[in-house]
Amino acid sequence: MKERTDVLIIGGGVNGCALAYYLVKRGANVTLVEREYIACGSSGRNAGGIRQQWSTRENVRLAMGSVKIFERLDEELGCETDYRQGGYLILAHTEEEVKQFKRNVSMQKSEGLEVEYLEQDEINDIVPELNVEGIGAIGATWCPSDGHADPIKVTIGYAEAAARKGAQIYKYTEVLGFRVEDNEIVEVKTSRGSIRADYIVNAAGAYSKEIAKLLGVQLPNKPYRHEILITEPVKPFFTPMIISFHDNFYFRQTPEGQIIGGWGNPREEPGYNYESSLTFAKNMARLLTKYMPKLRHVNVLRQWAGLYDVTPDARPILGPVETVRNFIQMNGFSGHGFMVAPMTATLIAQLIMGEKTSLPIKDLSLERFKGEVVKEVSVVG
Amino acid sequence: MGEIIVCRCRDVTLEMVEKAIDEGYKTVEELKRKLRLGMGPCQGRTCMRLLAGILRRKAGLKPEAIKHHRIRPPVRPVPVGVLEVEAYEGED
Ligand SMILES: Cc1cc2nc3c(=O)[nH]c(=O)nc-3n(C[C@H](O)[C@H](O)[C@H](O)COP(=O)(O)OP(=O)(O)OC[C@H]3O[C@@H](n4cnc5c(N)ncnc54)[C@H](O)[C@@H]3O)c2cc1C
Ligand code: FES
Numbered sequence: 001m002k003e004r005t006d007v008l009i010i011g012g013g014v015n016g017c018a019l020a021y022y023l024v025k026r027g028a029n030v031t032l033v034e035r036e037y038i039a040c041g042s043s044g045r046n047a048g049g050i051r052q053q054w055s056t057r058e059n060v061r062l063a064m065g066s067v068k069i070f071e072r073l074d075e076e077l078g079c080e081t082d083y084r085q086g087g088y089l090i091l092a093h094t095e096e097e098v099k100q101f102k103r104n105v106s107m108q109k110s111e112g113l114e115v116e117y118l119e120q121d122e123i124n125d126i127v128p129e130l131n132v133e134g135i136g137a138i139g140a141t142w143c144p145s146d147g148h149a150d151p152i153k154v155t156i157g158y159a160e161a162a163a164r165k166g167a168q169i170y171k172y173t174e175v176l177g178f179r180v181e182d183n184e185i186v187e188v189k190t191s192r193g194s195i196r197a198d199y200i201v202n203a204a205g206a207y208s209k210e211i212a213k214l215l216g217v218q219l220p221n222k223p224y225r226h227e228i229l230i231t232e233p234v235k236p237f238f239t240p241m242i243i244s245f246h247d248n249f250y251f252r253q254t255p256e257g258q259i260i261g262g263w264g265n266p267r268e269e270p271g272y273n274y275e276s277s278l279t280f281a282k283n284m285a286r287l288l289t290k291y292m293p294k295l296r297h298v299n300v301l302r303q304w305a306g307l308y309d310v311t312p313d314a315r316p317i318l319g320p321v322e323t324v325r326n327f328i329q330m331n332g333f334s335g336h337g338f339m340v341a342p343m344t345a346t347l348i349a350q351l352i353m354g355e356k357t358s359l360p361i362k363d364l365s366l367e368r369f370k371g372e373v374v375k376e377v378s379v380v381g
Numbered sequence: 382m383g384e385i386i387v388c389r390c391r392d393v394t395l396e397m398v399e400k401a402i403d404e405g406y407k408t409v410e411e412l413k414r415k416l417r418l419g420m421g422p423c424q425g426r427t428c429m430r431l432l433a434g435i436l437r438r439k440a441g442l443k444p445e446a447i448k449h450h451r452i453r454p455p456v457r458p459v460p461v462g463v464l465e466v467e468a469y470e471g472e473d
Contacts, residue, residue, distance in 0.1 A: 037411045044414055152414050171405075232422055232458060276454050285464035296462035301422060302453040 001193040002168060005031035007352060008188055008197035010175050010211055012036075013043035014151060014338055015330050016203035017158035018345035021077075024165040026353050031197070032159075032167060033190055035174040039155040041205045043338060045306030047228060047250065047260055049241045050339040051088040051146040052113050055104050055378040058315060059336075060111050061359050065343035070149060073342065077157040081149045082255055086239030088146035089126050090378070092139040093246035101141050104378065108143075115143040127238045129292050135244070148241060148252060151338045158345075175204075177214055184325045185215070199352050201328045206272070206307035208331035215324050219317065220369055221309050221332045222270040226262060227280040229303035231295075233257035242291065248380050249287045259298060263287060264380050274305045308335040314376040318344060318364040319351060328352065329366060335379060387435070388428035390421020398435055407440045409433065410451075422458060 007023055009016045012034030023030045034040070050070060052063040069076075070083050092098045101117060108115045118125075118140045123132045126142055163169055170192060178200075179187040187194050202208045206223035213219075236257045243250040251261025263283050281303055288295045311317060311332035320328055330348050333340070343359070350357045385395040393416050406415045409432060418432065419425030436442050455464075 037408065037414075039414050040410070156415060231461070281454070281464050285461045288461050289465055296460065296465075298461050299422075299458035300455055300461060300464060301458055302420070302424065303455070304453050 001170065001173075001190065001195055002031065004196045005029050005168070006197065007031070007199045007201060008033065008195060009201045009203055011041070011203035011205055011208075012038040012159065012169065012171070013041045013203065013205050014039070014155040014158065014341040015043075015205075015333070015345060016201070017155050017162060018341045019201060019203060019330065019348050020162035020167040020169070021158045021165070022345050022349035023352065024162050024167045026349060028353065030162070030167040031195065032162070032169045033173040033175055034169070034171050037171050038159045038169070039152050042306040042308070043155045043205075044152050045228065045304060046151050046338050047241075047252070047262055048148045048151045048338065049088070049250065049252065050148055051143070051241065053088055053090055053104065053108060053115060053141055053143050053146065053378065054376060055100065055107075056315065056374055056376045057107060057111065058363060059340075059376055060108055060113065062340040062343045064111065064113060065346070065359065066340050067145060069342035069346070070147075073149075073154070073157070077161045079153065079157040079160070081153045081157055083147065083149040084239065084255060085145050085147035086241070086252070087126070087142060087144040089123070089240045089242050090141045091123075091135070091137040091242070091244045091246070092141075093136050093244065094138075097246065098139050100377065101139065105141055113143060114145060115141060118142050127240060127242065129237060129294060130242065131291060131293060135247075135291055137244075142240075146241065154338070154341075175211060180215065180324065183323060185327055197326075199326050199328055201330050201348065203330040205331065205333075205337075206309040208309060208329070212329075215327060217321055217323060217327065217366075219329070219332070219366065220312050221317070223272055224268055224270055224308045224310055225273040225275075225305050226264060226268075226308050226335065227276060227303060227305045228260065228262040229281065229284055230301050231259040232299045232301055234259070234298055243380065245378065245380060247287055250380055251288065251291070258301075259288070259295065261288065262380070266381075272307065274307075276303045276305055309337070310334045312369060312375075313373040314379050314381075316340070316344065316364055317366050318348065318361045321366050334376070335381075387431050388416075388418035388421065388425075390423055390428070391417050391419075393418040393428070395435070398432065399439060402436070402439050407436070407442070409436070424452065
């Protein structure tokens with residue numbers, strides 16, 4: 001292993017790989033260590049959804065910034081990422097949701113997002129096959145520039161582009177500990193030897209909490225299993241991601257026609273659990289047939305699980321911490337870390353290179369948990 | 382000469398596999414993610430054994446060093462409508 005690097009990134013998920021790319025692009029000497037292989041964690045297990053419709057301004061801005069980058073990403077990375085702007089249709093089932101969604105839409109519009117509130121009888125204009133009354137949807141919000149991409153292609157795309165520009169990527173290399181002097185990490189110990197670095201970035205997804213613990217830094221993040229399934233391909237007939245916070249459920253169709261979707265079990269306990277459950281499969285089947293009765297005949301091919309790295313306000317933790325000066329956080333993505341990765345990686349690269357960040361990130365620091373926090377409510381938890 | 386297909390479900394050729402191995406993707410799980418082979422309707426039943434053979438030959442891995450890919454449930458494709466009412470093999 002090399003002896004020294006400017007920036008050492010822990011974790012080869014989409015966030016770590018995107019950061020490696022934006023840093024080498026700016027001329028930094030970058031090393032990334034990944035315990036297994038690129039995209040083995042949540043980045044290789046998610047639904048690829050990219051939405052800008054959030055309830056907090058920070059998340060809307062992060063996502064809108066990312067969408068601008070996604071629009072040109074294939075060209076930038078020299079690969080195919082299957083990015084499509086098929087929109088997101090978010091369903092409201094209660095009067096309370098209607099009120100919240102209308103507030104969200106007006107805030108999102110003030111940020112320049114093209115988004116609209118739909119009455120119940122307008123929902124089928126977007127997806128005719130949706131059983132609007134059967135599922136009890138009374139309204140919806142619709143943003144046509146939301147969409148999806150293939151998360152594995154994006155993650156590998158960033159990693160390969162970073163490597164081509166000179167980033168050193170060590171797979172099958174685990175971070176085991178640190179040597180700290182005067183509140184600064186001076187050396188990182190890995191399963192392949194030690195390395196010195198000016199900055200150390202904690203992008204270890206649901207394991208970031210464990211990394212921080214090695215330094216006596218307490219992150220409030222908790223890992224939660226989230227399950228997902230995919231069907232055989234059927235003729236493409238809808239493009240948006242359809243999502244319901246009320247049913248804790250989302251699904252979309254891939255460009256090849258496969259239906260991919262997930263349901264969050266409200267009774268899930270925190271933990272590092274990757275098992276596939278029958279409870280999940282049954283609930284997905286129940287919801288898919290209720291939402292679109294014709295999906296009854298489609299074959300399920302696979303189900304699997306990944307981890308959400310959840311913070312108390314469902315927003316990421318970005319930037320330095322008070323106690324260890326060169327230890328930068330890039331974690332806590334709470335189930336939406338794929339879509340914001342291009343923008344968060346850009347911001348962290350700017351921060352490390354001493355540039356002005358294109359969005360303020362102070363409000364997303366670890367220190368925010370000392371005071372009152374504003375919770376992101378538009379989540380499938 | 383015709384192309385040699387390794388994964389019929391996903392149209393992955395021997396040439397694509399060998400190129401990816403040369404680029405450093407040297408395990409079944411990595412090749413699965415890089416090339417999408419093994420993710421078709423047959424769940425890799427046809428191609429995974431071929432892939433293990435290629436890895437053995439090309440990357441010089443011993444059979445015991447090749448971790449086999451994890452079979453993800455359901456074991457065979459199941460219609461959504463059947464799942465809704467019935468159980469299939471798998472843990473809960
Ligand atoms: C079922 C499911 C569906 C989802 N759907 C969406 C969606 O539609 N849209 C969206 O935006 N997000 C979604 N997410 C969330 C998204 O997948 C994550 O937020 C995102 O992938 C996080 O990326 P990351 O790079 O931060 O972490 P990860 O991809 O988890 O990467 C962290 C890496 O760190 C490595 N690591 C851990 N410990 C160490 C160590 N000690 N040394 C070295 N390396 C280490 C791990 O091996 C791992 O590869 C979903 C998640 C799940 C589980
Ligand atoms: S032949 Fe490869 S998945 Fe079926």
